Amino acid sequence: MSALTQAKDDESRAMADSTQINCVHLHDADNILVCTRHIRSGETIRYLAGSMAALEDVSIGHKIALADLGTGDKVYRYGAPIGSMTQPVSRGGHVHIHNLKSDYIGIHDRQGKKNS
């Protein structure tokens, strides 16, 4: 079984175990959580292995830092690197295009402006 499939199965079980959780930790190596529903600033983030306070509003499908992350740190999701931090973020903060960038090809907005 691949690491990815193992991660999926663990996570599937985790979600089945509790409807209280609002975030999922997809892989042991991950330093972020993924929200399974909208979370408001100050609300308690609950994932299988623990809980913490959300530092800001974060939408479903978006990422929250599981640890303090510094500029240049790699971010891991599914146990795989998904880019590098461009700014620091504290545990419980939103990890997205304002502080994380691709190690491959950058993304763009609706005006065609690139976020390299």
Place this chain on the structure above:
Amino acid sequence: MSDLQGYLRSDGRKGIRNVIAVAYLVECAHHVARKIVTASDDLDVHLIGFPGCYPNEYSFRMMKALCTHPNVGGVLLVSLGCESFDRDGLLEAVRESGRPAELLVIQEAGGTRSTIQKGTDAVALLKQESTAKTVPMRIDELVVGTICGGSDGTSGITANPAVGKCFDRLIENDASCLFEETGELIGCETIMSERAITPELGAEIRSAVEKAERYYRIMGFGSFAPGNADGGLTTLEEKSMGAYSKSGSSPISGLLKPGDVPPGGGLYLLDVVPDGEPRFGFPNISDNAEIVELIACGCHIILFTTGRGSVVGSAISPVIKVCANPDTYERLSEDMDVNAGRILSGTPLEEVGDEIYQLTLECAAGQRTLSEELGHQEFILTYKSFEPIGPACLPAAAMAR
């Protein structure tokens, strides 16, 4: 569960639909062809076509593969008259496949009104002549493709791995399953090449992804839409990892290019990025360009996962829509065949995978998908160029030779 019936074609393949394809051979014949389809007012009469006036080997190969697809029972070609497309070659190829086929040339048929009338009559006749017999069909004769469109941060944890589970079950039953878009697998090349059944195939897969990265860099944009970021995806490699999980956990049996039909059951990666120096623009300008290429490889059914909420279907092969995000499902439920977002509230991944598998078999048995019922028949085909695949791309077929 083998109450499947297929339309038997002369090449031995079986179709799950019996579509009459009306194909325009240049944009100048598009309006007339569309009017013929509209006048026919039949869910099984579909519009396809190629807009360009310049010759292109790939587009001929694609149109031939589509017009002789197992889901197609008859073809009407609509030509303006002066375009480069080899209309006689295509007509002959379709007739050689045992399908009824007609050609109308607008410049000879008396213009717009006259061609629409003749075309509408021709379609009615093709429907009568399209009498392929139905025979029992096994799961191992099914070819199923998957694509994601409008992905978000939930796609990679709900709909995509659920389709992966469905793929695993289909492949256990020796069906052929195709996943694609190497430009959306950038970052997965190492883990993906390790799943190849031979090291040589692994090397081909790795170089296909490297080709995609090079190509997209020259284009200046990665395959990442603003809506992906709205939905929580931040980087191309994050999107890739989520997209990759549609492939399930089976070994990868081969690497195909558009129009290549898989030689037997198993999991295949479809390389949709053109070979050589970039010439004709973006590899796939929108999701339907990829769907058309999957169908040209013989896919009977497309499993389409979406987080933000795509509503598209396709000409020729039905599209099953698997919605990743529970909030999107609530807003667009009339367009979504499966609510995979309920995985986030505790439904096991396996249960949703089973549902997709059952729905795939029901669709193959004739049940219409939501996009089919709504009349979605999107189609787009543009210029590309490819080199044929090398012998390392299909190890099992090479050994059998």
